[in-house]
Amino acid sequence: MPLANSSKILIVPIHPVDFELVSTLVSPLSKIFNCEVLLDNTNHINLLSTYDSSRAQFNSTKIISILFEKFKNFNGKILGVISVDLFIPVLTYVFGEAQLKGKIAVVSTFRLSEITYGLPENKKLTAERLLKEAVHELGHNFGLLHCENYLCVMHSSTSVEEVDIKTSSFCDKCYEELSRQIFSEFNDHHNGK
Numbered sequence: 001m002p003l004a005n006s007s008k009i010l011i012v013p014i015h016p017v018d019f020e021l022v023s024t025l026v027s028p029l030s031k032i033f034n035c036e037v038l039l040d041n042t043n044h045i046n047l048l049s050t051y052d053s054s055r056a057q058f059n060s061t062k063i064i065s066i067l068f069e070k071f072k073n074f075n076g077k078i079l080g081v082i083s084v085d086l087f088i089p090v091l092t093y094v095f096g097e098a099q100l101k102g103k104i105a106v107v108s109t110f111r112l113s114e115i116t117y118g119l120p121e122n123k124k125l126t127a128e129r130l131l132k133e134a135v136h137e138l139g140h141n142f143g144l145l146h147c148e149n150y151l152c153v154m155h156s157s158t159s160v161e162e163v164d165i166k167t168s169s170f171c172d173k174c175y176e177e178l179s180r181q182i183f184s185e186f187n188d189h190h191n192g193k
């Protein structure tokens with residue numbers, strides 16, 4: 001069943017992320033979520049206030065706040081893509097973070113690249129991993145929770161090996177829930193909520 005999705009997704013590459021890598025997301029995301037996907041290259045996001053010098057990492061929750069403020073007039077989802085290492089205070093690192101049933105998501109390519117693990121870069125693998133994490137965080141934006149099916153894209157990955165095990169697709173249960181959430185979002189929108 002195709003999703004009738006009236007939402008829009010704006011992908012925001014955050015300097016100095018590899019723009020070409022980020023652009024590989026556009027076509028698969030528009031197919032998976034069945035909506036218009038745009039790529040922004042006009043906005044400069046200053047991350048200075050999100051940097052934690054004691055951890056040498058960037059606070060993903062603060063990045064979400066910056067994106068929320070910057071794109072408050074955009075009617076749709078915002079996916080920030082970044083190349084620096086992200087954290088939330090209770091975890092050593094995160095691949096990304098999203099507002100549950102909200103508007104903003106952020107993903108990092110940092111721990112998805114083989115270079116971080118001392119291996120030669122594999123652009124195809126990095127792009128596959130990035131797509132999985134992007135679908136996962138946008139899934140949260142559309143109201144999905146974590147799934148215990150380890151092949152499902154909504155499975156919570158704590159390591160890059162787990163990212164590699166899962167697919168970029170929703171399991172049947174999550175897909176059904178996604179359809180329900182998109183349908184109710186569509187109705188809210190059309191009822192002026």
Ligand SMILES: [Zn+2]
Pocket residue numbers: 136140146156
């Ligand atoms: Zn998650």
Ligand SMILES: [Zn+2]
Pocket residue numbers: 147148149152153154155170171172173174175
């Ligand atoms: Zn699932």
